[in-house]
Amino acid sequence: MFPKKIILTSQDINSYNDNGYLIVKKLFGPDECKKLIELALKTADLTYKVRMSPDHESPEIKNFITDGRIADVVETLHNNMPIDWLGCQIHFRIPGSPFTKGWNPHQDNHYTRYPYGMGVSAIVALEDADRENGCLYAYPGSHKLPILEHEPHSTYAPNENLGNKCEIPTEFINRKVDLLMNQGDLYIQHGNLIHGSHANNSPTRSRLNMGILCIVHGQTYTSKAQSANRKPQPLRG
Numbered sequence: 001m002f003p004k005k006i007i008l009t010s011q012d013i014n015s016y017n018d019n020g021y022l023i024v025k026k027l028f029g030p031d032e033c034k035k036l037i038e039l040a041l042k043t044a045d046l047t048y049k050v051r052m053s054p055d056h057e058s059p060e061i062k063n064f065i066t067d068g069r070i071a072d073v074v075e076t077l078h079n080n081m082p083i084d085w086l087g088c089q090i091h092f093r094i095p096g097s098p099f100t101k102g103w104n105p106h107q108d109n110h111y112t113r114y115p116y117g118m119g120v121s122a123i124v125a126l127e128d129a130d131r132e133n134g135c136l137y138a139y140p141g142s143h144k145l146p147i148l149e150h151e152p153h154s155t156y157a158p159n160e161n162l163g164n165k166c167e168i169p170t171e172f173i174n175r176k177v178d179l180l181m182n183q184g185d186l187y188i189q190h191g192n193l194i195h196g197s198h199a200n201n202s203p204t205r206s207r208l209n210m211g212i213l214c215i216v217h218g219q220t221y222t223s224k225a226q227s228a229n230r231k232p233q234p235l236r237g
């Protein structure tokens with residue numbers, strides 16, 4: 001258990017409700033991120049494609065996820081209801097690998113279909129992320145939309161933009177923002193928020209992050225992503 005409770009301000013909560021995302025700065029320290037990167041790299045394959053459920057192999061990864069910090073934040077954004085996590089995934093974006101392209105714009109909840117507002121993706125920036133090394137981008141306010149149609153695209157196709165893709169509704173096209181992050185930041189994203197990521201165009205810098213899918217305990221979901229082998233477990237370990 002992490003000793004100190006993470007407190008969000010009312011400004012943080014309002015910003016999350018208005019925009020559909022929140023960045024909590026430096027929730028994890030540099031040594032913790034270094035350790036997580038080491039653990040993540042041990043679970044990667046030679047192509048560095050996205051790694052689903054590395055926690056199944058690494059109890060240490062699971063300990064980082066469930067030590068209470070992420071739970072403090074996600075519970076606060078959901079009226080202190082207990083939260084489960086369904087699994088995690090690691091994006092590597094290593095220069096020179098076949099997986100440096102971006103992710104197509106999408107809503108995470110088109111994959112999982114939990115009830116509106118009952119879940120989030122929590123993404124830990126394991127390294128600094130900016131436009132050059134392929135940061136995420138989002139369309140603030142788009143979390144108020146229903147789930148849109150998504151065109152199927154593979155999650156594992158080398159040298160292509162990855163993942164199912166939605167069209168950006170006209171009123172959101174000019175609202176795109178890049179999500180600049182520092183190592184150790186925690187990014188929380190509403191399941192209906194349209195987002196994606198840029199290609200990593202840096203010749204030298206990777207961009208690792210770890211995403212954790214969280215839902216309010218007891219809510220229904222479906223999982224089309226069989227490879228993720230998702231099953232709910234308490235986020236507060």
Ligand SMILES: O=C(O)CCC(=O)C(=O)O
Pocket residue numbers: 091102103108121136195196197209211
């Ligand atoms: O990290 C990335 O490049 C994409 C992550 C993403 O869009 C997601 O996990 O839903």
